[in-house]
Amino acid sequence: MKILDWYILKRYLFTFLMMLLLFIPIGIMVDLAEKVGAIIENKAPFNETAIYYLNFTVYFANILFALFLFLSVIWFTSKLANNTEIVAFLSSGVSFSRFLRPYLIGATIVAGFSLFLGMYLAPLASQGFNEFKFTYLKKNKKIQKTIDVYRQINDNDYIYVSSFSPTQKFGRNFTYEHFEGNELKYKIFAGNIRFIEADSSYRLTGYVKRTFENGVETVETERRKQMDFPFELEDLSPVEYAAETKSYGELLDFIESEKRRGSSNIGMYEVVKLKKWSLPVSIYILTIIAVAVSSVKRRGGMGVNLAFGIIIAMIYVFFDKIFGVMARQANFSPEVAVWLPNVLFGILAVYLLQNAKR
Template identity: 70%
Template sequence: MKILDWYILKRYLFTFLMMLLLFIPIGITVNLAEKIDKILENEVPFVEVAQYYLDFTIYFANLLFPLFLFLSVIWFTSKLANNTEVIAFLSSGVSFSRFLRPYMFGATIVAAFAIVLGMFLAPKASKGFNEFSANYLKRNKKKVQTYDIYRQINDNEIIYVSNFDMKSKKGNNFTLEHFKENKLEYKIDAQTIRYNEEDSTYKLINYTLRRIGERDDLIIQSRRKDTLFDFDLEDLTPVEYIAETLSYSDLSSFIEKEESRGSSNIGRYQVVQYKRWSLPVSVFILTIIAVAVSSKKRRGGMGVNLAFGIGIAMIYVFFDKVFGVMAEQSDFPPEVAVWFPNFVFGILAIYLLYNAKR
């Protein structure tokens, strides 16, 4: 049986890699055709373009590889079934569970690769992909701004900025409120705030400090003031994709920090965190479904199995996207949103596997 195990395992991994190598150049070609005008217009160096498409490849491979794996397993297993190879295996006294063993071993290898990809490689690629898009491909790249930033930076302080420009590192209408035992102790206002990278200080223009007293308030004003604050520049420039650019350990620390600040984007960050574990699990579920569906020789041949597989894949993507958006935009639990598709398709996998054994 070791010969048969090795035969199936090689087909499993080889077909998956071929599927990736087939679709990645197509994706790069389509993206390049769409973005070539902006790349030439901005005179982007070739090295940066090459790095962008390397990041592009890793980013989308991590995003879509479960579906590629699912379709590749259906493809080569259907070929085995059409050539009556599956019947030959089972007729030799091999149980369906034993026949499934090399598939599970292959799924373990791919799941381990998915963990490394999702935990370390994809975050770095996501950062490069999004930064290149912001710098060269977006129409408003010269005015990349965030608006109405309102954040609790620690247990005692809250900051507000009406808008902040990421390019110039300058914001308008800055306010910092410091509380002690739920009472306002002092408040800082400034018309503009600018971050100085050389010494990590902030320059405030039209600075006003109001200290709240028992009877009277103390007001200190200055045309300009350079000072230090207990918050990072990232607190003034929150971006939606920040969670995607962090390794798992950094993301966990980042979520703890944001929870202590009362951030409204916790659901979005936790969805990214939980998906890094749910994605490898989906490899096993989708492999079982693919084998159970395609191991039977059908009258319509491989086309019927592929059509059924594509239908299941679209439903899986639909569940994943809908529940992900619900967790990001509402109080829907992120754990449920991320793991519910795997739970539903896990039940489907058990049902299809039971029928396949019969």
């Protein structure tokens, strides 16, 4: 590598690291100021709180990785432009494409670390982060009910509940179906279902069992009946953040298992999987946009470049969040939801790069 490459690459990595070290403590202080009351009220141990903020650092650094990098590239490239260093580079016969090379090398290093972080470290951090949050920070808050849960428990059994409250361990309109091959053997209905912790069983109210044998249907009814079932309480209230807590290999197996069970959260899980790949790609795209925007010396100085960069970053986050929500809550393709912002901003990157070269 030449002196120019080392000079820009060191600035690229150093400024990005400084950006992380600057904003992460600010994020921790803001979060602590907001939640210190709940931490004290629920008597969260100091060591668990310290581990929570370590997980908090990894969790949010993973989410905001590309945006921190984007702003840091705009910052130091604008300083190069204002110091007329870029003009000197290009005047010495270096092409703009050659000038861009150390940025792409730096993006490769950061993207590689981002990929490793998203595949292995972030899932561990997410597990600890969410467990602490629901144990101490949301301990006294009402947890939202799960709606219309339909799941395949094993090769023969299916369950359905129209709504279930994890806090009360109570659900409505419960159905349990047992098949042998393609033949329905019996079906259990209940107006209400409640989990009994004392013996890990379920109490059914308005119990009706329809049994089918040799073309003959028999009906059994009881006002209240207590039963054991081959499923866990979590099957009635699947954890929405479950996919975030798994490494990539575990996530692939988990998604296949949830597809067989007929989970309604497949779109959400697919978004988590695809984001592990889309985030490293976005690092390249945002690096190119940042260089193209900030490599020109402007009358307003760095302030203009930073303002323009922040606007682009906000638009990127807006698109990312909107399409992510659509994939989670509607019949919208997770692939389109995750990759469309990168495609749109990739086109913008090519356009801005061509203008920068001219």
